[in-house]
Amino acid sequence: MESQNIRPGHLTAHQTARVLGVRLDAVRQMVRRGQLTRSGGTPRQPWYPADQVAALAAKRRTLDAA
Template identity: 40%
Template sequence: MRYASIPPGYLTTQLAAKACGVEPATIRDWVRRGLLQRAAGSSRHPLYLVDAVTAAKVTAKPTRPGQRATR
């Protein structure tokens, strides 16, 4: 399901990734890790609140052994 128009205040996975300067896989990873919650849409085509996406972007990400350091 592609959206004909996205409700105001929501972003698709692609738009959220573009807004954060990351890949869509990173947005899906943030959801899997509990840093970002789906707000609407379906499991295959979720929508995220703009405020939640910007909050997830600035949230300190946990590090794992062997993970590359960022900035």
């Protein structure tokens, strides 16, 4: 279930996973590795900065193309 009260410029965990083309568990692993930071929400429904997610998605596309 996605939060209805998310701040502009942020994505839910589900939206982040969709943008990155990964599962939710992979999003959690990216946070643990320091590749992605939470920017609000709750412990069970975190938010992530949309610009950081977009940059990470671009980096992943670049690495996949190499």
